[in-house]
Amino acid sequence: MNTTLNKRIKALGLILPPAPKPLGVYRPLLVEGNFVYVSGQGPVLDEKSLIMGKVGGDLDKDQGKNAARQVGLTMLSTLVTHLNPELRIKRVIKVLGMVNATPEFEEHPYVINGFSELMVEVFGENYGIGARSAVGMSLPQNIAVEIEAQFLLDQ
Amino acid sequence: MNTTLNKRIKALGLILPPAPKPLGVYRPLLVEGNFVYVSGQGPVLDEKSLIMGKVGGDLDKDQGKNAARQVGLTMLSTLVTHLNPELRIKRVIKVLGMVNATPEFEEHPYVINGFSELMVEVFGENYGIGARSAVGMSLPQNIAVEIEAQFLLDQ
Amino acid sequence: MNTTLNKRIKALGLILPPAPKPLGVYRPLLVEGNFVYVSGQGPVLDEKSLIMGKVGGDLDKDQGKNAARQVGLTMLSTLVTHLNPELRIKRVIKVLGMVNATPEFEEHPYVINGFSELMVEVFGENYGIGARSAVGMSLPQNIAVEIEAQFLLDQ
16 A cells, blocks of 8 residues: 555545456556556546436536545555555646546536546645646546546656 | 757757646646656647548548648657657657548548658658557547657667 | 567458548657557458447447457558557557447447557557556548547667
8 A cells, every 4th residue: 555645545535436347458557667647537536336317407507516536545445555665756847637427518627626636635726736638528437527537656 | 948859859840838737637748767758749830720631521631631640740749849858759659640530531641641740750660650540439528530650868 | 560569460451441531630640759649540451341320229330340450450450551660569558449339338448448458469468458548439431430649669
């Protein structure tokens, strides 16, 4: 378990869902050089449930934003579970925020802020904010939000 | 302001829109090592307007291509405004071109060429062309095109 | 032609389609440092045909998975054709699997496994599996699947 990150998560009182098992032929994350590439994560609630539904239809923008925060908690769980405990994350480099939105939905950035605000809580204003796109598409299992991210290691 | 890039833009007679302020919790661009990661940019016309509409519906493929060129001008504005003036861009590495297309639209590459042809004008045939995907999804504020890109610095 | 990769492909009895010519202003792949960035590839069958159709509508999930495998064969063809023959690929770093799915389709990871399982055959269990997202959007020419990937060179 990644100690520094885990301490920060505990200090903030964040409750992490279980790290999801891959649904296909991929790794939860891959470290190459200074970079950590994290596979697309969904909004895991517990072993058996995810936040599902189309944002702009089944879910409103605030429910979508909450789902994006849950994706952030899921990604933190993946990091503390699967990252080599000797490695420390320095910062967020790049985020691709994918919203399961209706074709008319227009507030993808508002939704993905749920993830990005959590990254600021955990990594701080300077290191928690990276480059980002926030867009709409259809997603596996009809999950509300999926996010992939690239982090930088502290070396 | 980035001098070399700015001179090239002036020499070509390009008129840049204002660099957009982030609509959410992200940076316009992030430099890490030799890489510049630019957040998803839209087709900004001026402080208050963007090119909006679904390509294949509200807009035809040539209007879409023009919107992609405007995204390129917007990205250049972001680069001259936010990139450390001591850094010089060498080349385009990778482009993700996202078209706000109707489900039946099939000419995403034609549309995104509006962006890529501008990059060739500015950076040349060799350095202006990188790897690329051009695909369709729903976009924030119903903008017609959004593009994120990764550049290499000259070091 | 990339010898090591080509030998492995031959040993497996894989039949590669012709490497596709870019449909727009982009390179089939770009090498920068240790990284190979491959542009979005479609499921090429021969010079004139691609696997087309919406997965979840025109095509079922197994036909979609087969299309994703064909994208993998197309990407291998692109690699053996365009990668400098002195360079050797070590591993898959990151895959973005894009399915031309109906809005209700939910099994994007199952589909993209058609690509990822091929990468395991060619590069092995350890090096063939990287980070991944598998999501749904509209695609050029109504192709069933498009995939972009980042590989690491052996240096």
